[in-house]
Amino acid sequence: MREPFKQRVPRDFVGSYHPRVDGLAKASGRAEYLDDVVAGMRNVLYAKVLRSPYPHARIKSMDTSKAEALPGVKAVLRYDDPALADLPATCCAWTSVNSASHDQMYYPNIKDHKILDSTVRWVGDEAGVVVAAESEAIADAALDLVEIEWERLPFVLDQYDSLQPEAPILHPDINPDDNLLPVHEFSGGDVFIEKGDAPAALAQADVVVEATCQYHRADHSALDTRGCLITWEGDKLTCWNNYYAPDQTRMYVSQMTGLPLKNVRVINPYIGGNFGRCNMGEQSFYIFTALLAKKTGRPVRYKMTRREDFHDTRNPVNYRVKLGAKKDGTIVAADFKALGDTGAYHGHGMASVKLVVKWDVLENMMAPIPNLRYEGYVVYTNKVPGGCMRGIGNIQHNFAMGLGIDMLGEELGIDPVEIAIKNYGHEWEPAPNKSVEAVLRTGAERIGWKDRHPAGKGPVYDGARKRGMGFSGNCTWHAAWQEEMRGRVQAQVKLNPDMSVVLQAPMVETGVGSNACVTFACADALSFLGTKPEDIHWVSVVDTETGLKDMIQTDSSCAYLQPELMPAIGTQLKAELINRAAAVLEAAPEEIDIVDGKAFVKADPERGRLIRDMLWFGDMVPVVVTVTQMPDVTKTGAPFAATFAEVEVDTETGKVDVLRMVVVHDCGTVMYASGAEAQQVGSQTFGIGESLTEEIVYDPATGAPLNFNWVDYSLPTILDFPDIEPVLLEVWRGAGEYGACGMGEGASTSTPRAIANAVYNAIGVRVDEIPMKPEKILAALAKGGYKVPEPPTPPSRLAAGVDR
């Protein structure tokens, strides 16, 4: 039995250790996902889309006559059909946290994505033609019968090669000069942060450390592969799917098909994991599936295979970090340069390098550092597009900054934990930041940090195995600016005459447990009725036709934004019940109170009536309260999280094993303790996998990915999992009733850097390119280091004299 966390404000259900509210449905296999919901549907056709066999090519001509003639094929839709050809180009990063129309998308100058384009830009790109047939097998066979004359184009896989003048240009419509994504004010120019004078401060610093590192491409690999089932009857379209933003899907489908919003119904059941995949506000498959449903008049199912589901990934970023400090460990300047590889389309590549650093990390973690300079570029390559994955860019930035902190500690002979405490913090609290201090000191104590030996100087086990400890810390994800953009939040409580409650707090349950958070907050808000979580039914299916506006399940912010509405719902429900009781009890509303489900006259408590009796023996009409409310977006900074890791490196084989981890998270308010700990423990699957085994491998000769499957793309199993101690704290406090923060992104941000620093502490040699596979460890041991290139200034910028 481990120690439970200590609650700052005692509450009955918020913050409790409790089974998941959907736990029994999920444990018994009764929870329904997209595959299960559509399994019983009749008359369904199956869609299959052509996937590019080439990394860069153009369809010169296409003959689909044999495919069309194949028995069982019901429709063939080609790139040159006006239904497709006339569709506007979009940006993969159309939106993220809110529902936005085509004319309000984040990056209006990067509309680089056409639905089933005739030009393909990565092996696996959806292109040219899609078919609908009586079975998936027939649809596959039909695609095999399509005859295509391809014009193969030169391709570029490497992010550095892609900058060179001779590189083939992927999107001449977006940028005719080279493969750089054009700058936009939303994310800033090439030098997107300039505070103070970093070069001058570095020149005067007592010590300067400088290093390079490379974050790579990893896949979300959620179990539930993406897809949809669409019916289009008359002017009415219904789309069952497993994306996590039903209202944005409705917006996208409406805008691309021309159907008004009222005629587009989007339904989302439970989904089997998401982790930020497709966090782009648009997916081609909705549109081509819809057009096939229209053409055939039948329901059409599209489902990605596991191979196809390797469809967007973590954005790789190559960093150079330079930190200057005084002898006492005070950082006087930080200078970063980054090159991001967004793959074939812009799926939030700009956010990975610039936006999140500019809008979150800067004010919530780097604020105490007086001189800052960030320069960044994002480049297209002929690879699978990048996107969001448990955060956007914060993990890549942390991989660089945590390296600088570790190096500075060694250079100055100061514990790097103390350097972090001295220098990390947000704009709204002077350093040392209480959250940073509490998180890092707790982690250090729990892992036994004081016993850490100097790098490479520890004991050797069994002749070849060396152990080491590392840590990294990060600001968690609490983006008030994003919450402002999301706008108002909606929820509804329906009190039935038997006192059971139906709670409509629409969000797609991806697994993060925000349904428990809002259910517990609802029970606390209805404590005057004696309501328990078991009395509340949270509506798990989101339906844009019958339901309220869904809360897009990003930033894990559903976990607190919907609960923040519950106090208002409780107040309004109580007022309505008091009004009803006033008539029954023949007293003025202000004379009445409700406690434990009973309304009574305060001056004469004997004069009372159970609310249940009042409703049950009344008209039995449920009492409904709907609240639409803007969250309190007062900026309060963000709390801190950290990962401490102990690893063992086999210096003969190069294999790294994570032995132990302590994951500390200041949550502001812990909304659901068991769920929060599940997020802390669970998000380490990503960190451990990305650090040690997970990597998409490309064949440089053909441009083909070699491991779009789970045999060759190696995910952590129960055997790879170390002992992990989750520690929850409540130190920082945000705005609102709870002032909580998200967990899913913050708890995984520091893991790769903590493991990399632990590896260095074990073997005394840095390997700052992940995954740290055995061959890299052995190469580093043999050569005394592992060289990661420095992000170059793009030649086109040098020519223009932009380099500063």
Place this chain on the structure above:
Amino acid sequence: MASHAGAITLVVNGSTVTLDPSRDFHPSDTLSSVLRDRLGYTGLKVACDQGACGACTVLLDGRAVLSCMMLALEADGHEVLTIEGLPADDPVIQAFYEQCEPGYGTAMQCGFCTPGFVMAAKGLLNENPDPTMDEVKEALAGNICRCGCYPAIARAVLKAAATMKARAAGAAGAATSGAGSAKEATHA
């Protein structure tokens, strides 16, 4: 029983099902697709379709198998147990549901892998009712939980084993005391 050439008979969750290849399935169909798409047992999930994740695990004659890696034909004449065939108070289901003690998180988040883990755990406990932590890990090493609930899953399986043991002891105790009182009654 009259059946067409090539027909197969499965006993699924105690019910006998005969499937005719001319109508009900194709000889190349996997057991997972027949169970899900033909017979409606959607509790099992297909996530990788290549035997790498365990989400499709069912029991075949009491042993855990990957239903995406075997043909329905191969299950001919065998007993298949899917998660729908477990009783509501099954100790493994209960343990997965209830797991929430401080320090380990919950035994599922998105829940897509959970039926596979539950059935793999059933298979283990059928063969080894009192497994060690290492044996639990070994038995579940073929199942992927991308949400990363492994520590809580392992604890849930150990708790399920303890519950089964306690229930068996309770049943044996009840049987013994029952026999005792019968004896007394005889003496009286």
